[in-house]
Amino acid sequence: MKSPATWTLRRADAADADAVAACAIEAFRTYIPRLSLTPTPMTKDYGAAIANAQVWVATQQQQQQQVVAALVLDITDEGFLVDVIAVLPQHQGTGVGRALLELAEREARRQGHDSIYLFTNEKMTENRALYERIGYVEYKRLVLEQRTRVFLRKRL
Numbered sequence: 001m002k003s004p005a006t007w008t009l010r011r012a013d014a015a016d017a018d019a020v021a022a023c024a025i026e027a028f029r030t031y032i033p034r035l036s037l038t039p040t041p042m043t044k045d046y047g048a049a050i051a052n053a054q055v056w057v058a059t060q061q062q063q064q065q066q067v068v069a070a071l072v073l074d075i076t077d078e079g080f081l082v083d084v085i086a087v088l089p090q091h092q093g094t095g096v097g098r099a100l101l102e103l104a105e106r107e108a109r110r111q112g113h114d115s116i117y118l119f120t121n122e123k124m125t126e127n128r129a130l131y132e133r134i135g136y137v138e139y140k141r142l143v144l145e146q147r148t149r150v151f152l153r154k155r156l
Helices: 014-035 046-052 096-110 125-133
Strands: 007-011 054-060 067-076 079-087 115-121 137-144 147-155
Touching: 007 096, 014 046, 014 054, 014 067, 014 079, 046 054, 046 067, 054 096, 067 096, 079 096, 096 115, 115 125, 125 137, 125 147
Parallel strands: 079 115
Antiparallel strands: 007 054, 054 067, 067 079, 115 147, 137 147
């Protein structure tokens, strides 16, 4: 694990859209060779997400403007969704991703939900392993647009 960093978690605003997109592109770029396609978070409209969903960013305290991680939460027919979580590669392993997932759980509870769910590509095995370690349980798989999505849920 890399040495711990300090960061601030805050709601994203419209001015953060480009930084959130850049964070997602850097975080998911590594998966392109494995998936043989562009991961969906790399092409998301983060301006629309900020306007219509719940987007959070982690900024490094030493450089307050630099977005080092981003989280997109939404409410769907299935419940409270972690739609995207992205951490810049140089900040992976510092705990910032875990802090954002804990924030997601607090928000789900605060908004009246008793569980939280997410999905990931079946080939993103390290992500699935992390989610399972922190209490998420697989409950379905769907093949969509040449991708097999693994859905996981955590009771709160």
